[in-house]
Amino acid sequence: MLESNDVTADLIAQVSAFLSEHDPATTDRFEFLRARYAAGLAEVHYPAGDGGQGLPREHQKFVNDAFERADAPDNAPGLNVIGLGMAAPTILAFGTPEQRARFLPALWTGEDIWCQLFSEPGAGSDLAGLATRAVRDGDEWIVNGQKVWTSVAHIARWGILLARTDPDLPKHQGLSFFICDMTAPGVEVRPLRQLTGDAEFNEVFFTDARIPDTDRLGAEGSGWAVARATLMNERMAIGGNVPPRESGMIGAVARTWREHPERHQPGLHDRLLQLWVEAEAARLASSRLQQKLAAGQPGPEGSAGKLVFARLAQELSALEVELLGDEGLVYDQWAPSDLHAFDFIIRNPAFRYLRARGNSIEGGTSEVLRNVIAERVLGLPPEERPDTTVAWKDLPK
């Protein structure tokens, strides 16, 4: 077994060797990234042959740093959050070797944007109640139904789709998981405007859309298990590195405070300090969680981080608008912007204030996450569930 430092040193040597053969200054961006994937230097924790080397995730940041020092192009991870954070780990866990080879390279390079086709008008928190049907037709599936709130579907090449393949079974058992070609006939994406004015998410309609059975991920009927793995990965995979102090929303508010001494006032000051304390405490908690994960002690505590993040984003962005007073009311634009940036620090405070309301809804509402912590971490009794044993088709809709 190599010592951790030797592994890091070896990886950095591999990056140097790679860079000497692929000059980032003269190589086309995607060509460079495809070669990096092929060299096993995309994500070191991916398996050998699939962009990685099967190493612990903690080494990745040294690889990224080495590429960054060489001014190499990155894969713009902020634009493909769902692809990298949710689709890729699911494909790695459940995909066949053919599926991994077919989908992962262009996913990782960012050539293909991915979306997540889970929520429906009738099934949000209660995702397993979804109604979109997939019916088998030879070696294809015919899909009918509607998804909603599908972020980035309008620019996505592929989607991960959860659909009902057997309505006679109880809700969790009759689901299957597919990879959906967003350009296929019968898949219609309609942008859905949200309260910020943007249309970051969409409605997606399926009308006799066909998906080859080779694009099913996991066994028929095992869609719920696959989807749960996707959702668990959502919080873990993003980053891996703990951001420095005063990153994100608290950083923006602290800067505003420093730049506007004329707006200083005791009430705002104490609120700011209370939130600074909470943001720093939350950052240390996520740092501790990362250390636990690296030491192989994972738990469902990831939900806690998401919950705290949402509350702090909301309180901090609200404070910033007040801090700026009338200047805080200025809004950059109500017309949909084409910035598909998950980094909303670049927009103005009023935008952040509005966008943060979504943080406690998207990716599991704060109420549902509290249920998760209460039941799976603290062992408190589950909610009364009259819906889990009845055939899905017989449930009240």
Place this chain on the structure above:
Amino acid sequence: MTADLLYTSVEEELRASLGALLAARCPSTRVLAMYDGDASLAHELWPAVGIDMGLAGLLIPESYGGAGATAREAGVVLEELGRSLAPLPFLTSSVMAVTALLTAGYSDTLPLIADGSLICALAVPLGSCASPIPRTVTIDGHGLVYGRIDRVAGLEGAGLLIVPATGADGEHVLTGVRAEAAVREQVTSLDMSRPIAGITFDGAPAQVIARGAVAETSVQEALLVGAALLASEQLGIAQWCLDSAVRYLLERRQFGRLIGSYQALKHRAADLFIEVETARAVARYAAATWADASEDRFVASALAQAYCSEVAVHAAQECIQLHGGIGFTWEHPAHLYLKRAKADQVALGTPGDHRATLSGLVDLTM
């Protein structure tokens, strides 16, 4: 940031052996008896914890007979002392007084503290912050001290008081005064598991431990390390309160259901869990920064008190509410934790004091 926020296996072993000892020998009924004037628990426990387990000298270098451990291990000890409310002079003597003496470079008494024959107390009011250093005592040219210090903790069994005093020209003088030379006036206080008393000196002979800047920093360091590690005690308190509340939610039935099945209560328990886990990261970080002499230790101390003291109080309040009427009784131990948590919130500076400190440290001033 590289600080290790997890527990090492050595720390886990320390926790397990201390936890087992306290579970057997520090029942809450004995802590409760302190409110009726029975202070025997402290005298019985300290030989086992301080001497037999060697925790009295945990932070004292091995060359002076101590264990040569760091703030990290001391934090784990304090978690267990918080969880059991054990009324021991660990924080006041083994952490704060020892830090003052080590910083002052005054090693004479260290072996005595390490072997358990001497308990020391830093003579400052409970409620003191690192700046300004509270000084209400003066020392004259003959080495005699005069003055009064209100509400000092850790006097129980203490032989030597470490007294910050003012010299003739306003100079900081850190002095050592034999406990017998002070007149002590016990105070009936909110938290009788950490008794406090007023002390008066009327020409008591004192030895000089340090003068000037050294005297000042010695007291400051003691208060700052105390603040950093009190967070671990607060974490222990909060953890007990969460565990106790969750146990009750899984036991008590009303309206034909376990009360833990009501979502209103589940959500409160979930929120409390998040607070406790966050406090754990903050307390571990504070301990680690002092263990590593990190530049960030001043921020970490203020952060620790600004965050963890609130969590302990909230946890104790929730614990009582979720227990209903039984939580309001003298017999149920929940109130002992509320009283300690509230006293701890004031003990080494309130959250407001520490936020004010932070505002200077992180450049967010008014």
